[in-house]
Amino acid sequence: MKRIHVKPKPLPRIARIALCVLAAAVLLFVVYAVSGYPAFSPEQALRRAERRALISMHGEVLACEPQMLYNGNATRLLAVEYGDVAAGFYGVSQNGPLRLGWGAGSGSGDSLYLFPKSADGVTVAACPGYPRYMGFPEETLVIAAFDDVPEAVRAELSFTLAPSASLGYPDAAPISYALSAEREHEGVFLFSLATPEEADKQSSANYLLEPLAECVDPWSAQIIPGTFADGAPPVATVVFYDASGNAVATIETAFARALV
Amino acid sequence: MQIDKSLMAGSTTLLVLSLLSDGEKYGYQMIAELARRSDGTFQLREGTLYPILHALEKDGRVKSFRREAENGRERKYYRITPAGLELLQDKTEEWRFFSEKVNAVVQGCAPVGA
Amino acid sequence: MKSNRLAFQSWCSRAAAHIRFKADRPDVEQELLEHMEDHFDALVQEGLTAQEAERQTLAAMGDADETGAALAKVHKPYLGWLYVAAKWLVALSAVLLLMVSCSTGMDFSGYGFPEPFQGLATESDETYRREITYLYPNCTDKCNGYTFSLPVVTHRRGTWVEKQENMPQTYEAVYFVLEAAHPLPWAGSPDGLRESIYAVDSEGNLYPSRCQKVSHSDYEEREVCGNPVGRTLLRYRFQMWISTLDPDAEWVELRYGRMGCSFALRIDLTEGGDAA
Numbered sequence: 001m002k003r004i005h006v007k008p009k010p011l012p013r014i015a016r017i018a019l020c021v022l023a024a025a026v027l028l029f030v031v032y033a034v035s036g037y038p039a040f041s042p043e044q045a046l047r048r049a050e051r052r053a054l055i056s057m058h059g060e061v062l063a064c065e066p067q068m069l070y071n072g073n074a075t076r077l078l079a080v081e082y083g084d085v086a087a088g089f090y091g092v093s094q095n096g097p098l099r100l101g102w103g104a105g106s107g108s109g110d111s112l113y114l115f116p117k118s119a120d121g122v123t124v125a126a127c128p129g130y131p132r133y134m135g136f137p138e139e140t141l142v143i144a145a146f147d148d149v150p151e152a153v154r155a156e157l158s159f160t161l162a163p164s165a166s167l168g169y170p171d172a173a174p175i176s177y178a179l180s181a182e183r184e185h186e187g188v189f190l191f192s193l194a195t196p197e198e199a200d201k202q203s204s205a206n207y208l209l210e211p212l213a214e215c216v217d218p219w220s221a222q223i224i225p226g227t228f229a230d231g232a233p234p235v236a237t238v239v240f241y242d243a244s245g246n247a248v249a250t251i252e253t254a255f256a257r258a259l260v
Numbered sequence: 261m262q263i264d265k266s267l268m269a270g271s272t273t274l275l276v277l278s279l280l281s282d283g284e285k286y287g288y289q290m291i292a293e294l295a296r297r298s299d300g301t302f303q304l305r306e307g308t309l310y311p312i313l314h315a316l317e318k319d320g321r322v323k324s325f326r327r328e329a330e331n332g333r334e335r336k337y338y339r340i341t342p343a344g345l346e347l348l349q350d351k352t353e354e355w356r357f358f359s360e361k362v363n364a365v366v367q368g369c370a371p372v373g374a
Numbered sequence: 375m376k377s378n379r380l381a382f383q384s385w386c387s388r389a390a391a392h393i394r395f396k397a398d399r400p401d402v403e404q405e406l407l408e409h410m411e412d413h414f415d416a417l418v419q420e421g422l423t424a425q426e427a428e429r430q431t432l433a434a435m436g437d438a439d440e441t442g443a444a445l446a447k448v449h450k451p452y453l454g455w456l457y458v459a460a461k462w463l464v465a466l467s468a469v470l471l472l473m474v475s476c477s478t479g480m481d482f483s484g485y486g487f488p489e490p491f492q493g494l495a496t497e498s499d500e501t502y503r504r505e506i507t508y509l510y511p512n513c514t515d516k517c518n519g520y521t522f523s524l525p526v527v528t529h530r531r532g533t534w535v536e537k538q539e540n541m542p543q544t545y546e547a548v549y550f551v552l553e554a555a556h557p558l559p560w561a562g563s564p565d566g567l568r569e570s571i572y573a574v575d576s577e578g579n580l581y582p583s584r585c586q587k588v589s590h591s592d593y594e595e596r597e598v599c600g601n602p603v604g605r606t607l608l609r610y611r612f613q614m615w616i617s618t619l620d621p622d623a624e625w626v627e628l629r630y631g632r633m634g635c636s637f638a639l640r641i642d643l644t645e646g647g648d649a650a
Contacts, residue, residue, distance in 0.1 A: 013453050020460035027467035035474050037560030053566030054518050056634035085633060112566075114633075218569040219585045259632070260570050260586045287405065288412035306413070306434050307389065307441030310406060314448045335412075336405050 038101025042076045045092045045103030049112040057082045063185040067130050073099060077130045079144050079188050086259055087123055087146045088114040089216065091130025113216035115256035122147045124236045125256040128213040141213055143191040145238050149249050152240035155189040156180045159236040161208040162229035218258040233257055274355055276312055277340060277348040280322060284339040286329060313338055321347050381428060382410040385438050392442030395454030402445060410435065487604040487611055490526050490551050505531040515637035519556055520564050522637050526551040529643060546619035548626060548641060552612040563602055563610040571630045573598050573616050575623035581616050
């Protein structure tokens with residue numbers, strides 16, 4: 001077989017390798033983009049959420065708690081502090097395809113709640129958890145007390161939810177709660193309160209706990225006046241104990257409302 | 261006259277580059293030309309030609325391309341590059357200097373230019 | 375010819391076998407084979423028999439293994455292996471892309487910018503006279519890496535023809551599109567502004583964000599409100615309105631400011647744009 005034309009020389013091997021690597025890099029970036037630009041850690045997802053929330057401060061992560069496994073996705077609830085200005089909760093899940101990273105999908109699956117810090121020495125806020133009220137058993141309400149009492153190793157939180165007259169519930173008596181927690185994270189105490197079970201969903205307890213957690217959401221925080229007596233968020237009392245069991249501080253403060 | 265193989269070993273690069281310096285050639289052409297110019301003295305073991313050519317090509321001293329030869333077949337040709345010409349110059353100079361010194365020692369005369 | 379070919383072929387294969395990267399072998403084998411054929415042809419032309427020519431050619435080539443070892447030293451396999459690895463990398467990336475795009479479903483429904491303010495009435499009728507002016511405020515401001523601008527602004531004024539009881543005769547609002555652009559494609563839409571954006575006008579009136587208000591009355595109230603509507607790769611748009619404008623207001627300024635970030639965009643109400 002006669003080959004009449006000069007065969008053109010193929011690209012040198014090193015050039016072909018470079019092209020392959022470039023093509024792979026482009027493809028991998030497209031994979032990253034199509035899966036919603038997942039972040040590599042919950043903290044990085046938080047930074048992105050802060051950027052989207054148009055706050056230029058970077059919060060200090062005080063606690064990073066797994067919440068519940070949802071559709072096989074790992075979730076995290078972060079307690080975040082912004083100096084003396086604000087504190088908040090950030091919930092994020094590992095929801096990208098292939099579960100490569102956190103908060104994929106331009107953050108459509110995550111939630112950042114912010115509330116202003118109180119001047120009383122401790123800031124108490126309730127969080128609906130993440131994912132929010134998904135209807136699984138063992139729903140718990142997370143209540144955080146961002147404190148300024150470093151010597152405290154244990155804290156007791158007590159509050160009373162008094163429904164407003166306009167709610168019109170037959171069983172409209174005030175309900176008191178007393179919770180206790182050990183110091184697991186510096187700067188914050190995390191309390192958990194089991195929400196009423198299915199059978200008690202009609203009780204006024206449930207109808208008061210949900211709005212309490214809604215305080216952190218600016219759109220929902222408007223239901224407070226119509227829900228609680230005096231039209232104000234409930235007041236919590238926090239007692240701090242040091243290692244030897246002595247009460248170091250007792251502070252009364254109202255539950256925080258969303259920062260707008 | 262039979263040449264000691266060890267004497268040849270060091271000069272193969274010089275020989276190959278010289279053969280290419282006056283035009284592009286393919287493998288067997290170089291062997292034939294080498295035999296012709298040296299009156300048949302240099303019977304380079306033909307297998308060793310190709311490692312030398314490939315090494316020179318890797319260093320950029322020669323370039324290869326495929327073309328139709330005179331006998332009608334397609335062959336891989338080699339052509340010397342400017343870098344190869346430079347190396348040839350160096351090697352030629354080196355050879356000249358070396359052979360001068362060898363001659364000087366053998367003849368027992370003073371080196372030329374003393 | 376055939377028998378010569380076989381003997382030559384086996385010599386060449388044996389020499390080339392020393393080259394560690396397999397894909398490099400065929401070219402070298404072919405070059406050696408062509409060389410041997412040339413030598414063979416030259417000998418035959420000189421008058422030797424095929425068998426003798428073959429024997430001499432093979433002898434002249436030397437030791438296959440020695441040649442092979444020298445060739446192996448020149449043809450290092452590392453670049454070859456790197457090339458194979460690079461090709462696998464591309465193939466795996468393509469497979470990964472296929473897997474990921476199938477599982478996410480490639481939702482492009484939110485892409486592109488729709489026609490603004492669809493569904494809003496533009497025509498006047500017997501009871502209500504509408505006047506819509508397009509404004510072109512030339513303002514941008516930056517905050518947190520986002521650049522904010524107002525690509526579309528309409529000033530809507532309506533007057534009831536008949537006298538109204540317990541209600542103002544006229545109603546004024548500004549309907550606009552707020553655009554946020556960010557250079558990084560993974561930044562995401564700045565939804566945080568909806569809760570905290572507000573406006574003030576030249577008369578000193580405050581128009582808070584809808585979610586900052588405790589209760590909503592039946593009448594139109596002074597407020598700023600809006601929703602995300604569409605995005606492209608680097609730009610995000612919100613369709614918004616400032617309602618119940620003060621008729622004496624000469625300008626209204628959209629403002630945001632909290633936790634270290636702020637921006638302000640002023641809309642001049644006195645300039646006349648094109649009437650709709």
